[in-house]
Amino acid sequence: VVSNLLNNAAKYTPRGGHIVLAAERDGDHALIAVSDNGIGIPPESIGEVFRMFTQVAHAARHVPGGLGIGLSLVRSLVELHGGTIQAASAGTGTGSVFTVRLPLADRGAATGAAIGPAQSDTAGIAALRLLVVDDNRDAADTLAALLSVMGHDVVVAHDGHQALRMLDGLHPHAVFLDIGMPGMSGYEVAEAVRREPGHDGVMLVALTGWGGADDRARTAQAGFDAHLTKPATVAAIEAVLREVTARSAPSPADG
Template sequence: EADRRKDEFLAMLAHELRNPLAPIATAASLLAMAAHDPARVRQVGAVISRQTAHMTGLIDDLMDVSRVTRGLVSLDLHTGPLSQVIDDAVEQVRSLIDGRGHRLELQLAIGTAAIHGDRKRLVQVLANILGNAARYTPAGGHIVLAARIEHGSAVLEVRDNGIGMAPELLANAFELFHQGKRSADRNQGGLGIGLALVRSLVELHGGSVRAASDGEGRGSSFTVTLPLPDRGAAAPGQAGDGTPQAAAAGTGALRVLVVDDNTDAAELLAMFLGLLGYEVSVEFGAAAGLERARQIMPHVCLLDIGLPMMDGKELARRLRRLPGLERVRLAAMTGYGQPHDKRETDAAGFDAHFVKPVEPDLLAAWLAAVDR
């Protein structure tokens, strides 16, 4: 049974990855054909951005489930407002809910309650459940998000009037790779791993999650219970996560060296940085990057970590040893974003750690700060 479910999952994965690839490939062709039509270019660019974000979400889920099954998920624990977790989760799925014409009703009785946990992961939990409610409820449905404090715990409940769950599906709702029977009218996409991640992340926070449904066609509900900090419900004055907004263009004074063996990625990044006003050089290997650095003496180096022959961390160490480059600013560009990955790049001398696909606004903000 486990092997059968894994085979189904692999087939599902191939299907789900092809879905965003198809419009991206079409968009690439359209860009070449409509290069002189700014409105069409903007429209096609928006499609690429949406589909890239969708594919990134799929890959992030795959990485998460891999870490969960190997016990490698670590939490970045802080105490902050429970209301902020709810707001962020709703914001993540708002376009999906609105796009399907659902009515989202909030029933919040949490006051200024604080929660001790990994805010990003808690948002992921709630957004996943809300997203499922939106996908598995016919257009124009009703979704309720209720939150209350009960016996020293926060209780978050999501209810919908959607397609519901048969008893056999309900019993396996949190099992890895389980998505129920797929059919033309019920294939809502996704990899069937979201609820397994929800359960694992909730349990890592010392909480619990349960599902309920009166049967097919009668809606579903998911209830998450999380322990509150011992010191009561007053939330400390911690604001947001400090995510920077789009930065102003560079002054042009910075010389930036990009080293990445993915030619397309390197050249597109160089194009983006050039539009920001920076002087950009590109190399596709570590040795070539080291030699170019000797020639141009860059102010900033953006280094792929997974370079062949000599990885980005070793390249960073060697760059730091070049006369005149002892204070060069180094940014790691990598597909790995766990705390231990960040510690490794810190140890190698990097000043910043960006997880691919790098968000342009974050990179632009960092470069603008360096440029000042």
């Protein structure tokens, strides 16, 4: 998180500028702030800086290229740790401040007194094997990094044909599958997977920028079990993973 924020500040602060990293305690939270006197953020763009695949036009003029994934990943990682992140700027040319608020560890947890209930929620749940398929390498690697931080084993494929070749050896619990891929679309990959009885147990999760009722009906018809609209939130991803875990758990009849 800190590395991404510092890199972001350096990218948008001209040579000779200043970047400050500060940390302090605020009650039961730690505050980490990265501030700079760089190009700043226009007021109308503050709400966009954490959206995946969005690069603020003002920033793009100074540093063209890039998919605007870094800050989206930062927010996801912070939220996974129970924290929040906020961006602030007085406007163009005034610099910006990114403030991370994270809960401090419970001192009682060090003695073991507070560990029991938390451990009982996750004990016995092994890491899931997951396959992420997306022709956009940055998007695939970002989602894979997020899933890895959540504690799962993740493999990435960058096209549909590669994904199908990997399935037999990997036997994943779930596949996060981009729809709009060249050569072989996500719909075609899903249909190919569903034609193979050996892949009956794998859960297919659609990744798409379209989330209307017709779009969800089409992914369901193609054989998908879940539909995530880009940019998928941490909460939505966690909900899908809970469903994958529930499906992969042995039933009482199996024991």
